Amino acid sequence: MTDFTMNVGDDGVAIITWDVADKSMNVLRVSAFAELDACIDEVLSNDAIKGAVITSGKDSFAGGMDLNVLGSIREEAGDEPAQALFDFTMNGHNFLRKIERAGMDPKTNKGGKPIASALPGTALGIGLELPLATHRIFAADNPKAKIGLPEIMVGIFPGMGGTTRFVRKMGAMGASPFLLQGKLVDPKKAKMAGIIDEVVDDPVAAAREWVLSATDKDILKPWDAKGYKMPGGEPYHPAGFMTFVGANAMVNGNTWGVYPAAKALLSAVYEGAMVPFDTALKIEARWFVNVLMNPSSSAMIQSLFINKEALEKGANRPDVPDQRVKKVGVLGAGMMGAGIALVSAKAGMDVVLIDTNQDAADRGKAYSETFMDKGIKRKKATPEQKEAMLAKINATTDLNALSDVDLIIEAVFEDPGVKAEMTKKVEAIIPEDAIFASNTSTLPITGLAQASVRREQFIGIHFFSPVEKMMLVEIIKGNETGPRAVAKALDYVRQIKKTPIVVNDERFFYANRCIIPYINEGVMMAGEGVAPQLLDHAAQLLGFPVGPIQLVDETSLDLGAKIAKATMEAMGDAYPKSVADDVTFWMVDEGRLGRKAKAGFFNYDEAGKRLGYWKGFGDKFPQLDEQPELTEVQHRLIFPQVLEAVRALEANVLEDIREGDVGAILGWGFMPWSGGPFSWLDIVGAPWAAEQCDKLTEKFGERFTCPPLLREMAAKNQTFYGRFGPAAKTAA
């Protein structure tokens, strides 16, 4: 079975159809290159063929490159991975260039055969880079189709000519949202931006007609014609100069300089803009390989693409029949409950939204209404969709409405007594086979399950706030949770299109277990006199979306105080007292609870906008005259999180390091460029990490003690993915 087939019509137009047999969307495999190459050779050499149309046998054109390909090329190349990747990339360029030049005489630019693309729908990554090499792109008028180059989102950049052709087509400024942010657009917008040429009802017919009438001039790309000038100007053109000065600063500033792909992309654009097209492609290939050779890009591809997808597709799902949810009961219509109702109804489930009084229940439902109104305003939704969705939510105080739900998600007040009472009441009403889930963020599931008569059907489904935005859902297995409950939770998460991790039950589960020490260390350093702006900047320079001081203002100081007190009670004398508690309790006493109080480590205006750090903090906890080195601050921010992730693995809270990595990035924005805490440890190496632990322990205390597992791996010079990765698991 081949991916590409060619049929030549009576009119002499070859229709080349891309249709990968076992996939719902085409992805480019290495073997397919040669097939398409053979088709193109036939088109160019056979006098009976006038030209060609490349299209797809599916309702989309193509989803891109199979990203596993790049990893396997690198691995198979042995000692020369850069050479192998460069050769692979250049082969791609030469092949696409063959399509673009289409047999033209290199001097006169005459005598080539027209080759057009016909896109029935979505065209992403290499699925767009291939059409970009053809002479005219026709797309179906399919508003759901997405067109663009999303490579940057997984830590690489378009390396099959997409970067060079976009910049040559629309200039550096015009191309920047597509290349730097991976912006995807529908066909009409793609035409407006100059990415594609025509939006038509029947792209194959239109392309075919065009091929029959195209002249030499029609198939000559502007950059191959004499007198070509880059739109917006090349870097040393006065206008272009300003663009490039600004682009460097904006990209550096927006990314805090941590994404190698963004820098490499800009270099490819800058250096490529000053040389002829073929040289620019060679430069693009060199920077592309440079990014592929950077451990950050493999880590990002591994976590954000391959492993994330595997988890979403149920890599750790128990082997039980389909558990998709038809009707879900949400207990508690507060912020979390309202958000859960929203995402469930949006996914097409019937929702019963319960609260103790009707007003509260209605307010919870109104959250969905507001959300849809915003969507309508932004033209992302229609009034009909809003009505249909709201009709799915039954906001009520009547527990009997839960009699036919198949899943309960409890999001009531974070109090074991209240939760136990609700569990008993609700279990008496819901069907016997319904699964009961708690959205608790702090209370152990095994304890909450004690109130249940069906403990194997009791589980934790922990959402992050705001529910409709945060992509991670943490599923917690209590000691007695059964496999069907896990499957139910996973199938539900898949329905709402979020990414699940499944963890075992221990205090704070996985995400909060790691976030809390991070915040704590930041607050501790503030108490020691480290400038709060240095703390936040240090974290942002590592790639964290917000620093610890800003984060604690968001999560609120009183929550911090509550957690500290509860932890103190739980740990007793073993509790490590620190200046962090002094700071937290003092801030709470001062009423500086964070953003919600419009007063915290920051000052805020009435609308809750940050106005700068509150100077009063320095009066109580004076700043050090000599501020610590940036790297020391950064190590104190990274290690508490990473070590907690390792301890979670040791304690079997995590069963799969992929979940530890994906969960960290999606849950709290852990340095996405690193691929997550375990990938980061693999990049820096266990021996170095263990050595840093010892240094930090000596200087700052026992909380940095190297976990035995990490110590052992350092001694054996092991990597986490080598020892615990999916390949190692399969082998074992």
Added chain:
Amino acid sequence: MTEAYIYDAVRTPRGKGRKDGSLHEVTSVRLSATVLNSLKDRNGLDGHAVEDVIWGNVTQVKEQGGCLARTAVLASDLHESIPGLAINRFCASGMEAVNLAANQVKGGAGDAYIAGGVEMMGRIPMGSDGAAVAVDPTVAMERYFVPQGISADIIATEYGFTRDQADALAVESQRRAKAAWDDNRFAKSVISVNDINGLPILAHDEYMRPGTDMQSLGALKASFEEMGKVMPGFDKIALMKYPHLEEINHIHHAGNSSGIVDGSAGVLIGNKEFGIKYGLKPRARIRQTCKIGTDPTIMLTGPVPATQKILADSGMAISDIDLFEVNEAFASVVMRFQQAFDVDPELVNVNGGSIAMGHPLGATGAIIIGTLLDELERSDKEVGLATLCIASGMGAATIIERV
């Protein structure tokens, strides 16, 4: 070792670097030749008298391109046997020309040089020669490039200088420049620029605004706030490099930064034998020279490490220096110098500086050496130090001593 002496120093007046500036009609070549001819004529040199002309110039494109130094020699009354070396060390180009010449003389490579520079900023705009440091991502991103105005504001933020302090320094620069002109203190150096028929075009610095006061400066908008805070957001880059700062305090504007002007200057440097041959009396010896590289983001703090190095290299202390010329590229540059060495502001830029009179990039280094020498002679002091901050994070300094 052979000594290098300054025998003469001249400069053109500084014209506004705009289309309506008086020198706008004059070519860079002609203005340079005016300086070369003046040095030749004033000192009775014959056409072969010097070994080389070393000419500083920053924006080396168009009429300032193609080795302007050699073109200027060919356009002047000097003999064609004198070559010409065009050099660029940004704002210190004119000083670097002098320093190179002095060190060539000290090393025995020729008896005499003319060193100086030119910049016609109204004719050849600053930056029109391109600069990879600002646009090549491998440098601009890795080294946290920001424009100079942002750097000057970083200095103000890091070292705690206020807008009022900067404005006060600018007012004082204007006051001193006017007083110096009123007192004829530049008479020894400033030459008139004439047209091809000998008719005068400009004979005085025309950029100055003598009436400048705190109120008039207070009305000016900070020049770099927009590019810092909004588009493209250079403050963020500054904070990435200096994460201990909370935000950048934008204090600089057109009134407390150096002026954009046209101008040229030259210094005649030679050994003892040269003076004897032409019957010239040495005015000062060039005691020490230096150049350093420093942090490219804050960029303009170079005068501090350059001065530390030149003092160490010459075995001198800051107290051994009688007068200072610290180029007023931005007010914060001078304030940082005064703060670092705790020197009396009365000894720094006593006749005003680039804020009042303007900063013709390639020439200023030579101008301030001449101004320093004139003032040492006028006030009968011995040792002077001139220094400049330099783009991309460099610094240069020269110590001269009257003989």
